[in-house]
Amino acid sequence: MSRQIEIEEGWEVVGGAVNGGYLLARLAMAAAAEVPHPDPVTVTGHYLGPGRPGTATVEVTVHKVGAGHSTAGARLVQEGRPVLALLATFGDLTRVPDEDESTVAVPPVDESRPLTREEFAAAPEIVDRVSLRLDEECTGFLRGERGGRPEMAGWVRLDAATLPPAFRLLVAADAFPPTLFGLGEFGWVPTVELTVHCRRRPPEGWLRGEFRTRYVTGPYLEEDGELRDPRGRLLALSRQLALRPRGASPTAPR
Amino acid sequence: MSRQIEIEEGWEVVGGAVNGGYLLARLAMAAAAEVPHPDPVTVTGHYLGPGRPGTATVEVTVHKVGAGHSTAGARLVQEGRPVLALLATFGDLTRVPDEDESTVAVPPVDESRPLTREEFAAAPEIVDRVSLRLDEECTGFLRGERGGRPEMAGWVRLDAATLPPAFRLLVAADAFPPTLFGLGEFGWVPTVELTVHCRRRPPEGWLRGEFRTRYVTGPYLEEDGELRDPRGRLLALSRQLALRPRGASPTAPR
Numbered sequence: 381m382s383r384q385i386e387i388e389e390g391w392e393v394v395g396g397a398v399n400g401g402y403l404l405a406r407l408a409m410a411a412a413a414e415v416p417h418p419d420p421v422t423v424t425g426h427y428l429g430p431g432r433p434g435t436a437t438v439e440v441t442v443h444k445v446g447a448g449h450s451t452a453g454a455r456l457v458q459e460g461r462p463v464l465a466l467l468a469t470f471g472d473l474t475r476v477p478d479e480d481e482s483t484v485a486v487p488p489v490d491e492s493r494p495l496t497r498e499e500f501a502a503a504p505e506i507v508d509r510v511s512l513r514l515d516e517e518c519t520g521f522l523r524g525e526r527g528g529r530p531e532m533a534g535w536v537r538l539d540a541a542t543l544p545p546a547f548r549l550l551v552a553a554d555a556f557p558p559t560l561f562g563l564g565e566f567g568w569v570p571t572v573e574l575t576v577h578c579r580r581r582p583p584e585g586w587l588r589g590e591f592r593t594r595y596v597t598g599p600y601l602e603e604d605g606e607l608r609d610p611r612g613r614l615l616a617l618s619r620q621l622a623l624r625p626r627g628a629s630p631t632a633p634r
Numbered sequence: 635m636s637r638q639i640e641i642e643e644g645w646e647v648v649g650g651a652v653n654g655g656y657l658l659a660r661l662a663m664a665a666a667a668e669v670p671h672p673d674p675v676t677v678t679g680h681y682l683g684p685g686r687p688g689t690a691t692v693e694v695t696v697h698k699v700g701a702g703h704s705t706a707g708a709r710l711v712q713e714g715r716p717v718l719a720l721l722a723t724f725g726d727l728t729r730v731p732d733e734d735e736s737t738v739a740v741p742p743v744d745e746s747r748p749l750t751r752e753e754f755a756a757a758p759e760i761v762d763r764v765s766l767r768l769d770e771e772c773t774g775f776l777r778g779e780r781g782g783r784p785e786m787a788g789w790v791r792l793d794a795a796t797l798p799p800a801f802r803l804l805v806a807a808d809a810f811p812p813t814l815f816g817l818g819e820f821g822w823v824p825t826v827e828l829t830v831h832c833r834r835r836p837p838e839g840w841l842r843g844e845f846r847t848r849y850v851t852g853p854y855l856e857e858d859g860e861l862r863d864p865r866g867r868l869l870a871l872s873r874q875l876a877l878r879p880r881g882a883s884p885t886a887p888r
Contacts, residue, residue: 421854422827422875424678426705426723428698443709443719444682448853449826451680451719453707455697465697465705467721469680469826469875476852572703572723573676575829577875579851595868597833598730599702600675602871614849617856619873621676621723621831 381414382439387458388542389433392505397430399506400464400571401554405547407456407466410438412547415450417470419546424575428462436463448472473546473581482579482614486588489610492534493519510555511537513586518562526564530593530601532556535586545581552587552607553618559593559603560624567625572600574620582607582615591618599623635668635694641712642796643687646759651684653760654718654825655808659801661710661720664692666801669704671724673800678829682716690717702726727800727835736833736868740842743864746788747773764809765791767840772816780818784847784855786810789840799835806841806861807872813847813857814878821879826854828874836861836869845872853877 391402404425412418436458443451449471456464492513514534521528536555538548553576558569588608593601605618645656658679666672690712697705703725710718746767768788775782790809792802807830812823842862847855859872 422680424721424827424829426676426697426721428700428705443680444716446682451682453719453721462698465707465721467678467680467707467719476854480851482849482851573678573829573831575678575827575873577827577854577856577873579849579854595736595833595871597734597736597868600730600831600833602831614851617849617873619829619831619871 382437383410385410385436385438387431387433387436390505390509392433394568395430396432398432399551399554400425400427400574401551403431403456403464404466404554404574404576405543405550407438407454407464408468408550409544409547411440411452411454411466411468412470414440414442415445415452415470417450417472419471419473419581420550420576420578421449421469421471421473422575422577423466423468423550424573426465426573427571428464431456431463432458434458473578476580484608484612486608486610486612487515489513489535489586492516509538510551511539512555521557521561521564521566524564528562528564530559531562531591532559533590536589537586546578549578549582549607549616550576552582552589553605553616554620556589556591558622559591560601565625569625570623572621572623574618576616576618578616580613580615583609586610587615588612596624637664637692638689639664639692641685641687641690644759644763646687648822649684650686652686653805653808654679654681654828655805657685657710657718658720658808658828659797659804661692661708661718662722662804663798663801665694665706665708665720665722666724668694668696669699669706669724671704671726673725673727673835674804674830674832675703675723675725675727676829676831677720677722677804678827680719680827681825682718685710685717686712688712727832730834737866738862740862740864740866741769743767743789743840746770763792764805765793766809775811775815775818775820778818782816782818784813785816785845786813787844790843791840800832803832803836803861803870804830806836806843807859807870808874810843810845812876813845814855819879823879824877826875826877828872830870830872832870834867834869837863840864841869842866850878
């Protein structure tokens with residue numbers, strides 16, 4: 381199955397490339413349209429090249445339609461260049477109970493610090509689509525501080541409501557500044573692979589995100605993330621394999 | 635590209651299905667054969683049905699061949715039934731330095747407890763291919779104990795040397811008893827998806843594995859793993875999305 385989709389304007393980050401989480405959500409939505417299960421349960425994307433606003437060709441291959449889950453692969457291509465390859469299993473997240481032991485205490489939204497367009501050197505378009513607040517201890521990079529921890533935490537809100545709730549989790553998982561900014565290590569941190577395990581459909585409004593890197597080995601590092609609702613219920617786990625910036629820069633692009 | 639491969643006998647677990655890590659390694663090897671980069675850097679498999687020893691059809695699609703990395707998708711089919719879908723990026727792990735901050739202290743191999751065929755109710759074939767030793771505090775399930783933690787840790791050794799070193803990490807990531815056995819919750823824990831980030835080629839001999847589950851939400855749980863060499867250097871991070879057993883059983887199959 382091959383068809384055209386439109387990548388909206390307004391999701392561009394530094395350099396004009398479209399945010400990887402938004403691309404992942406759009407490609408996952410295209411794959412979900414070919415199977416009977418509505419929600420992304422586990423989605424993996426491998427990033428092959430920058431995506432741009434405009435027309436894209438999407439190819440979907442359904443691998444299996446089962447009773448509780450369906451699995452499909454997909455590929456997004458623009459002007460003959462591969463942008464993103466995806467492998468995903470879909471299910472029904474309404475099967476997950478409202479309450480369980482995954483709930484933890486989270487700080488209130490209004491104790492975190494809103495980020496403005498002016499605070500980003502490159503003022504990427506995405507700041508009009510994604511509202512972000514960071515925990516105060518994660519904002520040192522805005523003042524050029526070095527030597528912190530490779531962690532980012534705060535709140536994200538996706539007011540562009542054209543994505544079904546569970547697919548917004550894929551965007552939220554890739555919406556925060558890189559964890560390496562917490563170290564004061566700036567630069568483009570390309571994502572090789574991003575996997576998101578969605579556990580619940582998120583509510584409207586603010587979502588809590590906490591991301592950290594434990595291991596940098598040569599060119600590779602992981603960013604492990606947890607997304608929660610304002611009550612602290614687990615919404616998703618994410619992990620990406622990223623590449624360390626080759627040259628460090630003292631400015632703070634996103 | 636479509637071709638036939640042989641799934642060896644001797645990797646069967648409970649019920650006669652072939653171990654998921656071995657299937658993942660074999661399918662990743664088939665994908666790697668089509669690209670110039672030798673090592674698996676990030677491999678995701680979605681499990682679609684049980685694999686059996688014997689002939690399998692493998693289809694590989696190369697998505698991108700880049701300077702440092704290549705990405706391919708692959709699918710394994712037996713007798714017309716889909717068994718495993720894979721998406722992987724390959725690179726060169728010899729670029730990763732020998733030493734870094736990912737090294738941690740690990741306990742000596744000889745303080746862990748060998749597992750014998752007799753200790754597994756179902757005596758799966760895989761115990762002849764994979765040697766396993768568990769930390770003493772993770773062996774309560776062998777005595778039918780309940781109420782521990784959802785953790786498994788110990789050592790694994792893959793004496794079947796037909797797999798190139800980095801691909802053995804994919805087997806090691808799926809070779810331990812389920813973390814839920816640590817709780818005394820027994821049963822088949824089907825893997826929906828398994829992603830392994832390989833950071834270094836492993837040495838011959840024993841590999842350290844530590845696995846834990848933090849969040850069980852409805853039918854879903856994650857198993858997060860770390861694989862290290864005997865010096866404690868990080869070899870790989872793994873995460874799988876698995877399904878909780880529907881019925882608990884007081885016996886301890888593997």
